[in-house]
Amino acid sequence: GQQVMQIPQYQHVQEGEDFTTYCNSSTTLSNIQWYKQRPGGHPVFLIQLVKSGEVKKQKRLTFQFGEAKKNSSLHITATQTTDVGTYFCAGHGNSKLTFGKGITLSVRP
Amino acid sequence: DADVTQTPRNRITKTGKRIMLECSQTKGHDRMYWYRQDPGLGLRLIYYSFDVKDINKGEISDGYSVSRQAQAKFSLSLESAIPNQTALYFCATSDLRGTTQYFGPGTRLTVL
Numbered sequence A: 001g002q003q004v005m006q007i008p009q010y011q012h013v014q015e016g017e018d019f020t021t022y023c024n025s026s027t028t029l030s031n032i033q034w035y036k037q038r039p040g041g042h043p044v045f046l047i048q049l050v051k052s053g054e055v056k057k058q059k060r061l062t063f064q065f066g067e068a069k070k071n072s073s074l075h076i077t078a079t080q081t082t083d084v085g086t087y088f089c090a091g092h093g094n095s096k097l098t099f100g101k102g103i104t105l106s107v108r109p
Numbered sequence B: 001d002a003d004v005t006q007t008p009r010n011r012i013t014k015t016g017k018r019i020m021l022e023c024s025q026t027k028g029h030d031r032m033y034w035y036r037q038d039p040g041l042g043l044r045l046i047y048y049s050f051d052v053k054d055i056n057k058g059e060i061s062d063g064y065s066v067s068r069q070a071q072a073k074f075s076l077s078l079e080s081a082i083p084n085q086t087a088l089y090f091c092a093t094s095d096l097r098g099t100t101q102y103f104g105p106g107t108r109l110t111v112l
Helices: none
Strands: A008-012 A019-025 A031-037 A042-051 A055-058 A060-065 A071-076 A085-093 A096-099 A103-108 B004-007 B010-013 B019-025 B031-038 B041-048 B065-070 B072-077 B087-092 B107-112
Touching: A008 A019, A019 A031, A019 A085, A019 A103, A042 A055, A042 A060, A055 A096, A071 A085, A096 B065, B010 B019, B019 B031, B019 B087, B019 B107, B031 B072, B041 B065, B041 B072, B072 B087
Parallel strands: A008 A103, B010 B107
Antiparallel strands: A019 A071, A031 A042, A031 A085, A055 A060, A060 A071, A085 A096, A085 A103, B004 B019, B019 B072, B031 B041, B031 B087, B065 B072, B087 B107
16 A cells, blocks of 8 residues: 655754755655644644656745655754654545654754 | 534543534535644544435544534544543534635544
8 A cells, every 4th residue: 555654754953054854655655734733732733745857845844845756855954943743744646645754854953 | 713613622521421522613614624633643634424315434434434414514423432442633624626625623522
């Protein structure tokens, strides 16, 4: 079945550093979504990417969908303490949405 | 008011007890989902429903059952709770396209 992988599960950065994480699917996706879960909160939709090679930006966050539509990246420029949380990617394929295990980001002030 | 609500928010119960977690939504979405979240395991799909008469098993449905009482309500039952069902449970909804999912605040369940 469809698998979506996010490695590593944890990353620690110094405030102000850049951060990049990746998401890889075992199958070609129709779209990929990113969600953020703040500590103690619930996952909240951030963005959806549909087209091959698509790049979208939200302030300091940049999301990219791979050319083969099997992987995606999230890049945060100059991390801030408000960026802490767990970031999930979710791949949509075969009418099914599959979540990765997520990466938990901590930011040292 | 929140679009997706879950009750209770926290529950402590004993092994063997029957538990029901409830989810209500005001988004008008047809699709509803139940997930559990465990540390290091991410979000795992338990059951999902595409409309009132549709129920589908997810990847970890054993030990759980669901009921879709109305478009707006989707409840999850643990017939006989066991300690390894201790987890954070989320309900989610999506529209007919089934893309973006909207999560409720979660129910933290502890089975002693």
